[in-house]
Amino acid sequence: MSFRHTVRQRTYVFEDLKTLLARASPPRSGDELAGVSAQSAEERVAAQLALADLPLTHFLSDTVVPYEHDEVTRLIVDTHDALAFAPVRHLTVGELRNYLLSYTTTTDTLRALHRGLTPEMVAAVSKLMRNQDLIAVASKCEIVTRFRNTIGLHGRLSTRLQPNHPTDDARGIAASLVDGLLYGSGDAVIGINPATDHLQTTIRLLHLLDSVRERFAIPTQTCILSHLTTTIQAIEQGAPVDLAFQSIGGTEGVNTSFGVNLVLLREGFDATRSLNRGTLGQNVMYFETGQGSALSANAHHGVDQQTVEARAYAVARAFDPLLVNSVVGFIGPEYLYDGKQIIRAGLEDHFCGKLLGLPMGVDICYTNHAEADQDDMDTLLTVLGAAGVTFIMGIPGADDVMLHYQSTSFHDALYLRQQLNRRPAPEFEQWLLNMGIVNDALQLQPVQTGHRLVASLSTL
Structure with a gap:
């Protein structure tokens, strides 16, 4: 027609x-x-x-x-x-x-x-x-999900603490992890992109994150962003998997390029839920998407990239995820050329995901060859905050040393929480108070050398 x-x-x-x-x-x-x-x-x-x-x-x-x-x-x-x-x-x-x-x-x-x-x-x-x-x-949408804390409530802003390291070095990861926690980051998830998708590396990193979470009774969840098949194998070997991660797209073809289909996603979902590790809920999936992925895989069927991106949210919705993240500027200027296009796409993705019932976060980011800069990201950060974004990224200095792209820092999350009166997830907020990281006004407190989190660095 x-x-x-x-x-x-x-x-x-x-x-x-x-x-x-x-x-x-x-x-x-x-x-x-x-x-x-x-x-x-x-x-x-x-x-x-x-x-x-x-x-x-x-x-x-x-x-x-x-x-x-x-x-x-x-x-x-x-x-x-x-x-x-x-x-x-x-x-x-x-x-x-x-x-x-x-x-x-x-x-x-x-x-x-x-x-x-x-x-x-x-x-x-x-x-x-x-x-x-x-x-x-x-901003009128409220999508609430739960695992060890409650994410997505009105007036709240969560962050993914992303302590990536180019060689998956435990001490380097631990330094970024402690740094982020001391800035109040990590209530959405503490999630590492491993430098390699090796099973034993994934299991080692899962144990590292889980040991920190248990030692300090942190009411959050952890995730190693390995391929879903690797996560399933880790579960079979008894690893402490909280969330299963997978990149997804809006057509069968792009999902095939990612090495998954709906049957495999269901297998990962069932395997992760079977561990029953959530204390407040059982939303166990973490999905990432991005405009341009279908075109880069030549699997877009002549459909514009924003419509294909919205179709990916139907895939996510089928598995009741804890978190969905549009990595909006990550693929590069071939798909979103400049700051103006990245800002528009971020708002579109967040709107479409929320309207379809998803807990949408946005990785407010750009690659170094795009016609964009940190001022553009500040603008997108602020307007997404006004739109009620569920979570953003927390990366040391906003510069990911493993993935080599520019995102948002622990300081950016503090700015948004303070400027728009957004608070962390309630359970995580109470933990920050108990640890003396923030005061009753949720302002960061000076951290002494002897603070438990700082002292723990030598033993991680």
Whole structure:
């Protein structure tokens, strides 16, 4: 089915749904590289106007990737909740935008809607929104998950403490780990990207993190971001696995490039849950995604990268994750060219994930060859804070010495918490108070050489 709209006596024709969505997208280098973006601002406006008039029910009968060829499409179609969709079934995409922005649409309203929306619906409505619209709607969403603490409550901001090391050296990791804890970081997860995906390295690092967590009774969870198959093997060998990690994408093809499918994800989910290590809940999955991954794997099927990214959230949603993280600027300028595109993409990803019911964090980051700098990241950090982002990264000096990219530091998280009056997860906040790391006003306290965490460095 084709779509058309006339602007200034010129009629633009969009041959199918995926073309319409792509032409309506704000500019980004990845869509230009794929040859799917609008060729002019006028064409983009024509596509957005045509998209605004499209009934939401159209997305239930028209798929951007064929049902018979893609298991992610089958997941989206087969798990759609018609009852949850009923309140908005009569709306167009444009009317959905108005509905989401309405004062009468509350947190409870959005919570009830999660399973009734498809990724393509939320991607479509995001293309009609200004940045402030994306912020306003996302800030109304509250997605709460639990393992050893409670993540995602309104007025809270969590961080992933990321003590990576280029050789997986235990003392180097321990130094970054203690540094982060003393700055109040780590309530979302203490998570290491290992330099290699070696099973014994993964097991060694799991024991290292778990020993620190147990020694100081830290109410958080740990994760080694190895491939899911490595994590499953570690579980089989009795390793202390809290969360299972995996990068995922929005088509079967991109997930194949990551070495996973829905069956393997279910196996990892079941294996991790079987350990029953959570004390407050059993949300055991940690997923990472990123605009451009499908295009880089040549598995995008001609779909624009933001819509494919939203489809990845359907995969995540199927496994009730504790955390989902859009690594928004990590893939490089071939996909998001500059600070403006990274900022827009970060807000889109956060909005779409939250609207689909996911605990969305954003790795506010860029590579050194992108046309972006730390000022751009400060802007994205601040607007995501206003939008209610669930968690961000905490990296020493904002510079990851193993992955070689720029992200956010322990100080950035402090800035956001102080500026916007955001607090850590409640259980972690109490731990910070008990350890004397913060005072009753949640301000950092001077740490003496003899502090237990500092003294522990020599024995880690």
